[in-house]
Amino acid sequence: MKIDKKFKGLIKEDYRYVFNGDIETTEDLEIDLDMGLFVTGYIKAGGSIEAVGSIKAGGYIEAVGYIKAGGYIEAVGYIKAGGYIKAGGSIKTGGSIEAVGSIKAGGSIKAGGSIEAVGSIKAGWYIEAVGSIKAGWYIEAGWYIEAGGYIEAGGYIEAGEYIKAGGSIEAGWYIEAGEYIKAGGYIEAGEYIKAGWSSGIVAGFSITCKTTLSFGLKLFAGVCSWKNIEDEDKTITCGKLINGTIEYGILKETGSEEEELEVKEYSMDEVAEALGIDVKKLKIKKD
Numbered sequence: 001m002k003i004d005k006k007f008k009g010l011i012k013e014d015y016r017y018v019f020n021g022d023i024e025t026t027e028d029l030e031i032d033l034d035m036g037l038f039v040t041g042y043i044k045a046g047g048s049i050e051a052v053g054s055i056k057a058g059g060y061i062e063a064v065g066y067i068k069a070g071g072y073i074e075a076v077g078y079i080k081a082g083g084y085i086k087a088g089g090s091i092k093t094g095g096s097i098e099a100v101g102s103i104k105a106g107g108s109i110k111a112g113g114s115i116e117a118v119g120s121i122k123a124g125w126y127i128e129a130v131g132s133i134k135a136g137w138y139i140e141a142g143w144y145i146e147a148g149g150y151i152e153a154g155g156y157i158e159a160g161e162y163i164k165a166g167g168s169i170e171a172g173w174y175i176e177a178g179e180y181i182k183a184g185g186y187i188e189a190g191e192y193i194k195a196g197w198s199s200g201i202v203a204g205f206s207i208t209c210k211t212t213l214s215f216g217l218k219l220f221a222g223v224c225s226w227k228n229i230e231d232e233d234k235t236i237t238c239g240k241l242i243n244g245t246i247e248y249g250i251l252k253e254t255g256s257e258e259e260e261l262e263v264k265e266y267s268m269d270e271v272a273e274a275l276g277i278d279v280k281k282l283k284i285k286k287d
Helices: 268-275
Strands: 010-012 016-019 023-025 029-031 036-039 043-045 049-051 055-057 061-063 067-069 073-075 079-081 085-087 091-093 097-099 103-105 109-111 115-117 121-123 127-129 133-135 139-141 145-147 151-153 157-159 163-165 169-171 175-177 181-183 187-189 201-203 207-209 212-221 235-238 240-248 250-253
Touching: 207 212, 212 235, 235 240, 240 250
Parallel strands: 016 036, 023 043, 029 049, 036 055, 043 061, 049 067, 055 073, 061 079, 067 085, 073 091, 079 097, 085 103, 091 109, 097 115, 103 121, 109 127, 115 133, 121 139, 127 145, 133 151, 139 157, 145 163, 151 169, 157 175, 163 181, 169 187, 181 201, 187 207, 201 212, 207 235, 212 240, 235 250
Antiparallel strands: 010 016
16 A cells, blocks of 8 residues: 555645544555655554654554654554564654564654564664563663663663663673663673763662673662562672772672683693694794
8 A cells, every 4th residue: 555645535734644544454555755644543554664754643553564764653552563663763652662673763762661672672862661671682772771661682781871770671791871770670781781980880689790890980789678688689790890889789709701711831842742743843934
């Protein structure tokens, strides 16, 4: 299905086109308009949805394939795609945003529910959800990342400003913020955790990373107020603390990978013996 200026029922306003009702097709939906489109009902496609400009729906927006717009994508309900979701502007919904592929916006990504992608979630500005934010790959924002629930990524989590979650923050790789990192639950990274040099880190429970931990000011671990905190709940486990002050918590340094490597020196005879070479027959050639 194609929607252009000749589409039946389309009304032109000052800055956009309006369609009163729902738009539904079992095929791909192509929106070829010189301004944005506002549909008072829902938009649903059996294939993909692609628009030159912006898309806004009074209901939900759903596609079996991908959803792509040169401008913004906005829905009062949810936004769901069987492929990726990509907008040149921002992506905003009163409900949740879900993609089997990745979610990418040149502006911000904001949801009244949760944001979830099998791939990555990336915004030029900020990423914000009333619920949780979860990506199979990475989560990245030019400004901040904030969720009322947890924040989880199979890869890294990175923000130019702060990272804040009402629940836990967990990354398979690293967690890095230009300013502070704050979680109501635990904070865990498969690699390093790094906050800004003029900021700190706060966690309701433990903080864990495999390699280095660094921040500019203070760190608080195990500050949860709704249960009795045990030592394990306030333990800070890292390979090595690079910078910052532990204001509250128990620091446990396991040693960085570099420190675990033992450097040994061997003589020429020992090297030859290890390689099974007769040292008398060994010749050294200079280039």
